[in-house]
Amino acid sequence: MTTHHFSPAHYHTTIGWHEPVLHIGDGDTVITTTVDARGADATDKPITPRGNPQTGPFYIDGAEPGDTLAIHFDKIVPNRRYGWTRKMVAANVVDPDYTPELPWNTENNGLAQWRIDNDAGTATLEAADTSLNGFTLPLNPMLGCFGVGPKGGQAISCATSAEHGGNMDYNGYVTGTTAYFPVFAPGARFHLGDGHALQGDGEIVGTGIEISMDVQFTVRLLKGKQSFWPRGENADYIFTVGNARPLDQCVQHATTEMLRWLMTDYGFDKIGAHTFLGQCVEYDLGNIFDPAYTMVCKVKKSLL
Amino acid sequence: MTTHHFSPAHYHTTIGWHEPVLHIGDGDTVITTTVDARGADATDKPITPRGNPQTGPFYIDGAEPGDTLAIHFDKIVPNRRYGWTRKMVAANVVDPDYTPELPWNTENNGLAQWRIDNDAGTATLEAADTSLNGFTLPLNPMLGCFGVGPKGGQAISCATSAEHGGNMDYNGYVTGTTAYFPVFAPGARFHLGDGHALQGDGEIVGTGIEISMDVQFTVRLLKGKQSFWPRGENADYIFTVGNARPLDQCVQHATTEMLRWLMTDYGFDKIGAHTFLGQCVEYDLGNIFDPAYTMVCKVKKSLL
Amino acid sequence: MTTHHFSPAHYHTTIGWHEPVLHIGDGDTVITTTVDARGADATDKPITPRGNPQTGPFYIDGAEPGDTLAIHFDKIVPNRRYGWTRKMVAANVVDPDYTPELPWNTENNGLAQWRIDNDAGTATLEAADTSLNGFTLPLNPMLGCFGVGPKGGQAISCATSAEHGGNMDYNGYVTGTTAYFPVFAPGARFHLGDGHALQGDGEIVGTGIEISMDVQFTVRLLKGKQSFWPRGENADYIFTVGNARPLDQCVQHATTEMLRWLMTDYGFDKIGAHTFLGQCVEYDLGNIFDPAYTMVCKVKKSLL
Amino acid sequence: MTTHHFSPAHYHTTIGWHEPVLHIGDGDTVITTTVDARGADATDKPITPRGNPQTGPFYIDGAEPGDTLAIHFDKIVPNRRYGWTRKMVAANVVDPDYTPELPWNTENNGLAQWRIDNDAGTATLEAADTSLNGFTLPLNPMLGCFGVGPKGGQAISCATSAEHGGNMDYNGYVTGTTAYFPVFAPGARFHLGDGHALQGDGEIVGTGIEISMDVQFTVRLLKGKQSFWPRGENADYIFTVGNARPLDQCVQHATTEMLRWLMTDYGFDKIGAHTFLGQCVEYDLGNIFDPAYTMVCKVKKSLL
DSSP: OOOEEOOOSSSSSSSOOOOSSSEOOTOOOEEEEEOOTTTTTTTTTTTTTTOOOOOOOOOTOOOTTEEEEEEEEEEEEEESSSSEEEESSGGGGGGGGGGGOOOOSOOOGGEEEEEEETTTEEEEOOOOTTTTTEEEEEEEEEEEEHHHHHHOOEEETTTTTETTEEEETTTTTBTTEEEEEOOTTTTTEEEEEEEEOOOBBBBSSSSSBBBBBBEEEEEEETOOOOOOOOOOOSEEEEEEEEEEESHHHHHHHHHHHHHHHHHSSSOHHHHHHHHHHHHEEEEEEEEEEEEEEEEEEEEEGGGO | OEEEEEESSSBSSSSSOOOOOOOOOOOOEEEEOOTTSSSSOSSSSOOOOOOOOOEEEEEEOOOOOOOOEEEEEEEEOOOEEEEEESSSSOGSOOOGGHHHHHGOSSSSSGGEEEEEETTEEEEEEEEETTTTTTTTTEEOOOOEEEEOGGGOOOEEEEEEETEEEEEOOTTTTBBOOEEEEEOTTOOOEEEEEEESOOOOTTTTTTTSSSSSEEEEEEEEEEOOOOOOSEEESSSEEEEEEEEEESSHHHHHHHHHHHHHHHHHHSSHHHHHHHHHHHOEEEEEESSSSSSSSEEEEEGGGGGO | OOOOOOOOOOOBBBSSOOOSEEEETTOOOEEEEEEOOTOOTSSOBBOSSSSSOEEEEEEEOOOOOOEEOOOOOEEEEEOOEEEEEEEEOOOOGGGGGGGGGSSSSSSSGGEEEEETTTTTEEEEOOOSTTTTTTTEEEOOEEEEEEEEGGGGGEEETTOOEEEEEEOOOOOBBTTEEEEEOOSTTTTTOOOEEEEEEEOOOOOOOOSSSSSOEEEEEEEOOOOTTTOSEEEOOOOSSEEEEEEEEEEHHHHHHHHHHHHOOOOOOOOSOOHHHHHHHHOOOOOEEESSSSSSEEOOOOEEGGGG | OOOOEEOOOOOOESSOOOOOSSEOTOOOOOEEOOOOSSSOOOOSOOOOOOSSOOOEEEEETOOOOEEEEEEEEEEEOOOOOOOEESSOOOGGGSSSSGGGSSOOOTTGGEEEEEEEEEETTTEEEEESSSTTOOEEOOOEEEEEEEEEEEGGOOBBEETOOEETTEOOOOOOOOOTTEEEEEOOOTOOOOOEEEEOOOTTTBBBTTOBBBEEEEEEEEEEEEOOOOOSOOOOESSSSEEEEEESSSSHHHHHHHHHHHHHHHHHHHOOOOHHHHHHHHHHHHEEEEEEESSEEEEEEEGGGGGO
């Protein structure tokens, strides 16, 4: 049960079976930082190439294919005063014939700046080119891209996601949430990055409020526990995550994984699992911007 | 501002430019009933062929193409003691290779019975073939299929949905909600049916708890107000609805309609509408079972 | 075996259970005309509103749900000197981020004119705004939209397609081809229209070379022969047609229908049908423009 | 213009920036072999783990990001007497409700054997469990999976495909075809494997006739020639390839790439390229089985 303080010296823009930066044990806690999607750190200076650069990977001693890795996010907190978003809903999120109406060319290369106030818990838009200037939202800090070394020795771009996690851009991955991943690589090799001070469903402008983060997480290794897709848990829900295109396939992956989970861990017989899920399931849209989209299948713990 | 009591004598399994059953005026209220998806009424007897049979259509005097019709659901209440659901998640909602694991053949032709208690506000499963038997959920009565005469004189099956509404199977259409429709037909020709005592997101077993209903609704005619897809409003949210396949296209329709609405009715400039929606939007999954799926794009009124 | 000469006096822009314009018998031949997609006839004058207006419906005596209707196209020939196409690949057919590069606003409301020479068998582009002006292609006259009264009394827009046929825009429906349809309505109610002097795969600009036609067809009624989706046959192939979105689902419908057909009519056992189709199947892209897309599943007759 | 004889000693089941097995120059020819999808060689013995194991990568001297690599397949010939296919159309290729009708469990773990006769140019089915036994088809030897090191240092599973090529399973990649790839990695790093003695469109049973191959190819390096997706050329056609899901997106990628190509290399102005493609384009279905599907956009050279 060691607590590790880790300062990253380099970053990866793929999630792969990379050389571990640190070996940690079951139950250990890591306190570290992440840069933003374009590689800028707490001082808002770019220190590494853009593309959701990842801190890590962390090697979890004893983790092997067939296990499940649990990551509890103890803390995700923005560590600088400014984040940024895009100002245009992505072309793939509107009707194709509506695309000429999009604001293709806006000031500041299409980026808006948001002022972050951790004490007040707010983000405030600073954009001179819209009357929305000054608009304020409550913070909901989350990580957009994180995961484990993928199947078969792959190294997968941090632009996208799959069974190993990756760029899911789901605004439910906040402080207090536990994320579960199937282990594919020896040591699991956990990577993390791409913090958002907050984000709407779907990440439809292609960004949340992109920002560098202070992160603390605690790992647990579930030996011999099999899973196929990312799962998660918070105070109120258990959930499963499907990453693919189109959204229909995301729903298929996530729903199949939830059916398995209900039957193996929650005591449902098959007809019960199906009948229950039919009337109790909830879905969230993670992202509809990245190469792979993300849908989340949720069940209230109070119903289990 | 008349209140009409209407007892249906026949039903339609398409939504079309059918002969109106009643002419009503702007501001009028209608008190009526709907049969369940298989045509059974408050006595649980089938009185008309299955296929989400519709009460109506109601002709709204003065409604013309280019207007928007507002339907406020004053009351949606189950009017009998039993509803039913399917017991298998639909094959299109799970991974194709997982389909052999589905409970294809179950007792009672795949249907489960639920006992409805309006006083307690609960639905209780009565299914001998699962240990879930006796499971109880809170009621959330809604209408699955309703809408207006579609574009160009079409008559569209109540199995599916489009710009005119139809079988959207969205569990947000409950008492207290206002549904808006673009008017395509003279008199709008509002139809309604397919009540669910409650339903999970996505209607993934192909049913909510199917039941007949007592319904009261009040119409308003928004002359000259143009809309393109169904919209809605409740105490907390405004929302837009996209009906299509795949889900990606539902999101496109609903998001485009929301962008339009924010700019025409809520004072957003273009960059503001896009920047705002990017960080504030929420999406619900209506259905992922019917020929056309449904996604809902929502914005909290408190942010407007 | 009567030959009917039929001159249309009105047209439909939905395919439905409309009042028949003529009763015909099994084996009869009809000689008639169709207007173009915008309702212009052989004189190039608009005589009816646009939207793929249909000639018909023709009532086939004795046709009932559960039968299959065979339409042999004896002749499809352009009956005027000029047709037209759009000049921009549709926004839904290119990468969303590429849409600003499309030629959104071109001369003549985005339309190009093509001169048709039936004797030479050619179409020649007359468009002053491109150096392609004068480009010539061989004619391949086809019908884009035709079909039978759809399921359950629906009236479906001629913009789209489904099990009943409709706006499939498949360039394989030419002279010499037999089209088969499941019968849903009493008398089948065959409609036809939307001629193209020729068309690329996918109808990616949203049009073929749109033109009015002289058409001759001969019907056969296959009593008690069940089918589920449109089928077809020419000298070299049998084929099945799936109409839906996305294209993936078109492939599912068409492939399922072909498996059924191989087993019921061509003597394949189940393993044989699957093994055969795996190595012998061919697919054509009908359209990727209309609300429902179209894919065609083909098998060479020489292999059967 | 050297000819290299290369005997592979190991294989990769990802396409990545792997250590090159050989450096070759612009204009060089390589004569080598590939194992089948399950890692069996010319003696039909498994010598490496399954998963479309790749021969290579070959480092093309001077190749850099921003160039295009041309691979001309001089020869693709099966080098053993037996290949194999699956005997069931994949569950994702049929209607979800039809999946219980699939032959899920068949003899020999679902595999059928085919006898290959290079002299006769035929493949003959040897499968005792179907009356199709003895069925013979003409050979059309092709490679299913090959490509170059992908963007950003990724290593992508040979199960799937993307901009770098990969498991496209397109039956047009035969002897005499030239395949073009955008270069992402220093030296391009060309990999090849997954030979099929022949294959139906779509690879709908998840296999062609899987077999080991003798392959000869010749490389050309097009310095400074930019491309974004795989392209190709044979005696009759130029073509572009889109790899994604759903098929709709494959069509978008391939069509966009073809529009670019027509305008940069074939002298089309924008309106000309669009108008031409609309009436002249053809599409092939590569695969509808792998994680990423493949569609091919083709234009006849005689029209250019």
